[in-house]
Amino acid sequence: MAKAAKKKADPKKAAKKKAAPKTVGLAAPSTGPEALVDIPPRNTFNQNLTSASEATMLQILGVPGAKTKDCSPATGAFKQRVVARVDVGPFKVNGLDIAVQSLKAVFDEAEQQIPNVVAAVKNDGMLCVRHKRMNANSFSNHSWGTAIDLFFGTDAVPQGSSKTHRGCLQLAPFFNKHGWYWGAGFSGSSVDSMHFEMAEQTIRNPPKS
Numbered sequence: 001m002a003k004a005a006k007k008k009a010d011p012k013k014a015a016k017k018k019a020a021p022k023t024v025g026l027a028a029p030s031t032g033p034e035a036l037v038d039i040p041p042r043n044t045f046n047q048n049l050t051s052a053s054e055a056t057m058l059q060i061l062g063v064p065g066a067k068t069k070d071c072s073p074a075t076g077a078f079k080q081r082v083v084a085r086v087d088v089g090p091f092k093v094n095g096l097d098i099a100v101q102s103l104k105a106v107f108d109e110a111e112q113q114i115p116n117v118v119a120a121v122k123n124d125g126m127l128c129v130r131h132k133r134m135n136a137n138s139f140s141n142h143s144w145g146t147a148i149d150l151f152f153g154t155d156a157v158p159q160g161s162s163k164t165h166r167g168c169l170q171l172a173p174f175f176n177k178h179g180w181y182w183g184a185g186f187s188g189s190s191v192d193s194m195h196f197e198m199a200e201q202t203i204r205n206p207p208k209s
Ligand SMILES: [Zn+2]
Pocket: 142, 147, 148, 149, 192, 194, 195, 196
């Protein structure tokens, strides 16, 4: 009763209160796929999947080119496996034939359940023959075009961050289902939530086309 009386007594205050959420909404953190959220516990993703080792990549796909800091051209027998400018749904990519095909299946499936995420996802690079950012002695798996970096909004989440774009977190189950490892599972300063790659298990036992 006292409450009702108060409201009635001060309609100006009530109007002010009603307008407040608009201002708060502008400053509030985004709830879309570009929102930054914590990487969840390691045991909640990448089940039975590990990152593909350089030894396995070299054994199965061969030397992809020069182990440089920036992108080098693909060379040798490996070059014959590269497909260029293939539409995988949200964008076009260059990469290994089976990885590009699998990536298209990932996005096709995600499109059915989280179309807003697929509509907003951006490609920060797939094929790039180079060494790892954290280890110049080792080829990055981008070298064989079996890895892709994804982001949302304006900026990529840097390697080493314990955060992820919510969109990457939302896409992770689709990647995992198709045998891709999510880089959010890398340890220490190597953690890389924008990075997805065909897992060791999938490189060794690729999907039949
Ligand atoms: Zn990457």
